[in-house]
Amino acid sequence: MNEMTSITTTLKDWETDQEVRWCPGCGDYAILKAVQRTLPELGADPANTVFVSGIGCSSRFPYYVESYGFHTIHGRAPAFATGIKLANPELDIWLVTGDGDGMSIGGNHTMHMLRRNLNCQIMLFNNEIYGLTKGQYSPTSRLGTNSPTTPMGSVDRPMSPCAFALGAGARFVARGFDVSKELSGVLKAAHAHKGAAFVEIFQNCIVYNKDVFNEFAAPKGAEDRQLWLREGEPMLFAKGTQGIALDVEKLTLKVVDVVDGNWQAAGVIVHNVTNKAIAHMLVDMPFGAFPMALGVIYDDPRPSFEEVVLGQDAKAREGKVANLAKLLAQGQTWTVE
């Protein structure tokens, strides 16, 4: 996020005149709307906002937001964002990427952006597939995924973007999904965080990987399968009848039953967004035996990259005058008469 003067806009102000070219029914539409709805609520200024993306379906996003936008090359959006932010730290940068763009070809850049803590919001649309190239399996595809390149099922184990982010040293990690009403709140929290704010957004690719998130994202039964994390509140789901507790013996999380709303007696953990150990456990919870952890998982700010770099630059410049003639004549010189 960025300290900025609040501007009054409406959702319409953030729409471009360009025809949106995602497949009908794509989860990207819902995410786009959520973003366009959230930006006015943040008081964001279109002139001061930059959407930076790589390559893939998700990376077409900048064309549809009436702000500044830079659709770059595959996997490298974090590097462009770094240059933009160091050149003008006043700009509010949203980075749009996908599981292929951000975790495969651009995994290296994502890692370094996160460990450096570049001040921007990262939205990683995870649809567990390569959509734009017609359906090859991706680094987040589940084991055994049938795809044009894996006709007998994929054999490489999927990686978890949130676990990757925590491992890389991200100071803000959150999760949401395309059609969730809570997505806007997650994006606001990401924007409020100063530093790299990593948000994994599960997104339904209706053509190549339809409904793979339905087990927790479908409205029916969602209560039982979604654990929405809120700072200072107990980790409850299934209408408060179940919760997440710490198995102290095994040092793992466990699902416990909550009787008569007495979550304290059941040992349910109160969510503390600065607890990194619990954050690691939450993103690693195997879905099925556990609900899907959603919302702000971890949020513990540190000074951001551009703040420290530009602070150091300012210090290096202290008391120095930019005298080119003097610079050119530096070192040992001699005069020819």
Next chain:
Amino acid sequence: MATLAAEAETQQNTPDAVVVRFAGDSGDGMQLTGGQFTLSTALAGNDLATFPDFPAEIRAPQGTLFGVSAFQINFGSTAIETAGDAPDVLVAMNPAALKTNVGALKPGGLIIADSGEFNKRNLEKAKYENNPLEDGSLARWDLLAFDISALTMESVKRFGLGNKEALRCKNMWTLGLALWMFDRPREPIYDWLKGKFRKAPELAEANIAALDAGHAYGETAELSGPLKQYHVGPVKSDPGLYRTVTGADAISLGLVAGAQLANLPMFFGGYPITPASAILHNLVKMKEFGVTTFQAEDEIAAICSAIGASYAGQLGVTSSSGPGIALKGEAMGLAIMTELPLVIVNSQRGGPSTGLPTKTEQSDLYQAVYGRNGDAPMPVIAARSPADAFDVAIEACRIAVQYMTPVILLTDGYIANAAEPWQVPNPDDFTPFPVTFLTEKNAGDTLLPYKRDAKGARPWIKPGTPGLMHRIGGIEKQVDTGHLDYSPANHQAMTDARKAKIDGIANSILDQEVCLGNTGGKLAVVGWGSTYGPIHQAVRAARKKGVDVSHIHVRHIWPMPKNLGDLLRGFDKVLVPEMNTGQFKTVLRDQFLIDAKPLTKTSGQPFTIAELEAAIEAMAE
């Protein structure tokens, strides 16, 4: 100049020019010795050129043949343009250094060897069966062997240093002797040592003692025979202030000057690679000029961050060497497509792949001119010497911002590391080219991000500018609006527009001049980049012998000066010497349909004047 030097030397020992090569173990401090001798020589008013030649390994195993590091300097009282063909004096700090370098020494030249290092172990490592200092195998040369190691130990005894530290002063002892031989002042070295060892004054004192001892040895040792003083007088130069500069220094300064002339802050994104890293090392010390530096996670991130900074309104710069430039290729295409300014410095080295990381070559010309996907025209310019690199860096900045395009600046390992005297320019002598950003809509109520000016350049629009929000990217742009447009006519129009813009840069550059000789005749020797020095000397020597030959040296590789084709057609024959297999020759043939002949060399070493003279004479027959 080397041949003249030999003639003069035999008569009066006041040669016009002398070539000295210091060679030792990569841990012996030969580059330091050479560098300080260079400084002292420059201060004595000589013209000079240097050639550092060192292994890729940082500390190769001691005493081995592949671990030899050498530094050659050619200095004189006349104009010096190369590091010299064959040394007059070779300082060999061990058997391996002798073995790998003595072959280059001029017949009758002087060998100074540290006999203390010619022990059984080192002789074996250098694969000598007998001690060459004793077996008469060096009879072709003058030999002076004495135990520099022991003499150094003796000279620093009173400082109570450990054995290892005491021996480290050996290079200063040798430098002291060299300073005596060539009548150079010791004061600049004193100052430098005091600065270098500010935190350990006893080490400064010990090194100074070793330096003085070496000097005194030359002065007092009654060595009749080969050890004698040379007096090389100062060169006649234009009046003014001078300093020495390496190519890496000059490029760094030129980039800073270019950004200042464009009135822009500069962003430099780099990734460590030999021999390009020195530019990043230099720029981190120049932050007061609005320079921001970023050591990226890889070559790709380095260029992408620089493009990001250009997009945000700074002058983005990145630098690398061949393999790193290959990685940057896709991002260059994006800079071409989005028409953003960018300077890409390629310090060429021997290739392909990792190739010869510390040796020089000019084999990335095809890569620079053609090496991208799609029709991706990009200007390419080349520096011909360390001092020239300053002007070329400014020119790269000018083209980038005036034409909204990435520009490749080609230099090479030789230029990057070599030093030469440089008349310090006055910044006021350069014409500024301040950038104007677009701040209002440029077509009535509409913004046209790809509307072109008379030069074919689009406006530069900084994010953060109210009312000018727009989107850019790598997908084909619609003429004027910049919207996505895949239609056939539009791609044709945009491909043509991108090409026309780059071709049009030729309108902003000076006509090609002939650096030596005539605008027509029997033979033109056409060079580019760091071959300037040897070609110039060879052409000069051939002309003295009456050969009708001229030297043309091309800075603007792409697009080329408009008159170049006609100029070359004015010669019966065209010879193109290059440190590659004939890349510029191919471009010249392609562009002008002339029968340019190649002269190629890919040994990792610069051309010698003699090689070029021979080729010129053979072709002129």
